[in-house]
Amino acid sequence: MKLYPECVPCMLQRAMMFCRDEDDRTKREIMRRLCKLFSEKISKNITTTELAFERNKVIEELMDNRDPMKDLKEESFNAALRVYPTLKNYVEAEKNDKERFKKALKVALAGNIIEFGARDHRVNLKKLEDQIFDVVKGKLSIDDRDEIYEKVKNSREILYVTDNAGELVFDKIFIRELTRYAKICVSPLSRPVQDDAWVEDVKRAKIDESCEIVPRGDFIGIWFDKCTPEFLKKFDEVDFIIAKGMGCYETLVDHPERLEGRIALLMKVKCLPVAKNINVPLGSAVAKLL
Amino acid sequence: MKLYPECVPCMLQRAMMFCRDEDDRTKREIMRRLCKLFSEKISKNITTTELAFERNKVIEELMDNRDPMKDLKEESFNAALRVYPTLKNYVEAEKNDKERFKKALKVALAGNIIEFGARDHRVNLKKLEDQIFDVVKGKLSIDDRDEIYEKVKNSREILYVTDNAGELVFDKIFIRELTRYAKICVSPLSRPVQDDAWVEDVKRAKIDESCEIVPRGDFIGIWFDKCTPEFLKKFDEVDFIIAKGMGCYETLVDHPERLEGRIALLMKVKCLPVAKNINVPLGSAVAKLL
Numbered sequence: 109m110k111l112y113p114e115c116v117p118c119m120l121q122r123a124m125m126f127c128r129d130e131d132d133r134t135k136r137e138i139m140r141r142l143c144k145l146f147s148e149k150i151s152k153n154i155t156t157t158e159l160a161f162e163r164n165k166v167i168e169e170l171m172d173n174r175d176p177m178k179d180l181k182e183e184s185f186n187a188a189l190r191v192y193p194t195l196k197n198y199v200e201a202e203k204n205d206k207e208r209f210k211k212a213l214k215v216a217l218a219g220n221i222i223e224f225g226a227r228d229h230r231v232n233l234k235k236l237e238d239q240i241f242d243v244v245k246g247k248l249s250i251d252d253r254d255e256i257y258e259k260v261k262n263s264r265e266i267l268y269v270t271d272n273a274g275e276l277v278f279d280k281i282f283i284r285e286l287t288r289y290a291k292i293c294v295s296p297l298s299r300p301v302q303d304d305a306w307v308e309d310v311k312r313a314k315i316d317e318s319c320e321i322v323p324r325g326d327f328i329g330i331w332f333d334k335c336t337p338e339f340l341k342k343f344d345e346v347d348f349i350i351a352k353g354m355g356c357y358e359t360l361v362d363h364p365e366r367l368e369g370r371i372a373l374l375m376k377v378k379c380l381p382v383a384k385n386i387n388v389p390l391g392s393a394v395a396k397l398l
Numbered sequence: 399m400k401l402y403p404e405c406v407p408c409m410l411q412r413a414m415m416f417c418r419d420e421d422d423r424t425k426r427e428i429m430r431r432l433c434k435l436f437s438e439k440i441s442k443n444i445t446t447t448e449l450a451f452e453r454n455k456v457i458e459e460l461m462d463n464r465d466p467m468k469d470l471k472e473e474s475f476n477a478a479l480r481v482y483p484t485l486k487n488y489v490e491a492e493k494n495d496k497e498r499f500k501k502a503l504k505v506a507l508a509g510n511i512i513e514f515g516a517r518d519h520r521v522n523l524k525k526l527e528d529q530i531f532d533v534v535k536g537k538l539s540i541d542d543r544d545e546i547y548e549k550v551k552n553s554r555e556i557l558y559v560t561d562n563a564g565e566l567v568f569d570k571i572f573i574r575e576l577t578r579y580a581k582i583c584v585s586p587l588s589r590p591v592q593d594d595a596w597v598e599d600v601k602r603a604k605i606d607e608s609c610e611i612v613p614r615g616d617f618i619g620i621w622f623d624k625c626t627p628e629f630l631k632k633f634d635e636v637d638f639i640i641a642k643g644m645g646c647y648e649t650l651v652d653h654p655e656r657l658e659g660r661i662a663l664l665m666k667v668k669c670l671p672v673a674k675n676i677n678v679p680l681g682s683a684v685a686k687l688l
Contacts (some may be wrong), residue, residue: 111427112422112427112484113414113422113426113428113429114414115411116414116429116433117407117410117413117414117429118407118411119407120406120407120410121407121408121411123407124403124404124406125409130443132402132403133442135403135404135440136403136440137440138400138403139403139406139407139434139436139440140437140440141437143406143436143437143440144433144434144437145432146429146430146433147431147433147434147437148434150426150429150430151426152422152423152426239410329487359629
């Protein structure tokens with residue numbers, strides 16, 4: 109997705125969150141350097157993902173801490189674990205296969221609210237159960253779940269591309285449901301970036317016990333030019349792909365030639381540029397076959 | 399007040415609000431040019447006011463519209479006018495002079511919530527009466543109203559330095575109260591800047607009928623280096639000064655030598671850097687003798 113002008117202050121705001129524990133001198137230097145970078149990079153051609161990648165490189169260069177969101181990820185992980193049994197029971201109480209699948213998908217989608225720093229979105233970990241059930245019980249703005257169910261039923265192997273670390277707990281509920289139909293390969297990031305899930309987070313959520321893990325790189329979304337060879341091989345091999353979150357939307361939307369109806373995108377629309385781009389209201393929940 | 403690193407994304411966010419009606423090409427150019435400016439200007443010595451002034455010059459250079467907040471100011475003005483009779487009656491129902499003064503001061507202070515674009519603050523014009531009464535009935539974090547009343551009682555002439563355009567309607571209630579004690583000189587901006595009150599706004603609120611108007615310049619707050627000579631003369635001549643809003647705080651706090659207990663500052667604390675600087679919680683209402 110091409111950068112919207114509105115993304116600029118938001119991307120700096122998010123940078124401030126990454127360096128919130130640094131001293132003012134470091135924060136100021138990060139802001140100065142990022143403004144310089146942005147002044148050189150802002151154009152009608154650059155994508156959000158490219159600029160975020162360059163931004164993160166600058167921040168990492170100026171900060172010792174390579175995982176500045178660790179505490180917040182930990183906190184969100186623990187909050188999700190507290191809600192986990194309720195959601196697991198909610199899904200398992202459903203006896204009809206297709207209905208259970210659709211409920212589990214919505215639980216994973218609802219988990220996508222656990223993101224920090226999106227401009228028009230606030231997750232409240234103290235009220236996480238209520239916020240999760242708001243999505244689970246609410247309407248989807250785009251609801252391709254029936255088609256997604258058919259695709260999954262006819263798949264032998266599925267690639268599951270993760271988003272934020274905290275939501276893994278809810279992905280786990282959906283992934284367990286998916287393993288009834290196919291072999292699942294989970295793809296997190298290769299190392300910590302922002303509050304996204306990386307390999308260790310997946311292991312911690314104990315998702316690896318039933319799945320293969322194939323790390324995809326050190327960027328937001330699915331950036332084909334930078335993906336690991338293992339990921340690209342898997343991407344081409346599998347029968348179907350489930351991708352989570354706005355980062356995946358932002359990167360996939362630029363590559364319609366690689367979609368071919370093989371990808372289900374699950375996301376909460378947490379900022380106005382993405383809402384405009386996909387043409388749904390801000391705050392929408394989307395389960396879209398790309 | 400020196401620039402906090404946290405001010406940087408906020409100042410760009412506010413710039414986006416000023417150019418919200420422009421096309422994407424202009425918005426992008428504004429963001430690019432502002433990032434360049436910021437990369438050159440961010441230092442531990444620059445003040446928020448200086449950077450905002452430079453920012454506004456860049457925006458004005460790239461936009462034809464010299465008063466981009468006009469619609470929003472108009473809307474807030476009309477919302478304030480709808481609430482005006484209730485607040486006027488609320489103050490006038492009080493028969494004790496000192497109590498009426500203190501209530502009127504709080505009404506003017508409450509009007510300071512009518513500001514757009516502060517990062518940690520949202521005014522809801524549809525619920526303006528409730529939001530105003532929240533402040534009017536609430537506690538002040540710093541409450542020097544008794545001392546301010548004494549100063550006003552002993553003044554022959556008072557200078558009243560305005561903040562946002564919409565809050566003039568509430569200033570008018572306080573100014574009417576002040577005219578019981580002294581001659582009032584009102585100082586808005588010389589031309590439209592952001593959503594701040596300028597000369598025409600004061601006339602529109604019909605405050606000029608009972609007061610002299612002395613425009614102070616084209617910047618936020620009271621920036622002594624750039625004030626009009628007429629304002630500076632008045633500032634030195636009068637017995638007492640009442641200044642509204644965070645902009646006045648941010649500029650005055652750098653000039654303790656000019657305060658001398660002659661200035662009452664009324665503001666709602668609408669962002670974290672100012673809250674940190676004055677050491678009160680975010681969202682506080684403050685009536686402080688400087």
